[in-house]
Amino acid sequence: MNKQEFKDLAKDYNVIPVYETITADLLTPVLAYLRIREKGKFTFLLESVEGIGRLARYSFIGHSPSSTIISDQHKIIISDEKNTQELDSKLLDF
Structure with missing residues (x-):
């Protein structure tokens, strides 16, 4: 999403998710979370898991909700x- 697309969405919505897709070759979700945890009072890491003992398919990391x-x-x-x-x-x- 570019800046103009963001501005266009902001005309009709008051919450716009901003995300980044990261190839996890070297950075695990936990390491990514540890890098941002000091950025706000409330930080979080949510992961989706399918099946017992399987890895998370998606990870959502955020701060300052x-x-x-x-x-x-x-x-x-x-x-x-x-x-x-x-x-x-x-x-x-x-």
């Missing part, structure tokens, strides 16, 4: 750039 959900025993905290909401509930009951 627009929203977060934090579960602390019997409390859920949902935050975005403008608001924070606290719920008295377990995450899996939510």
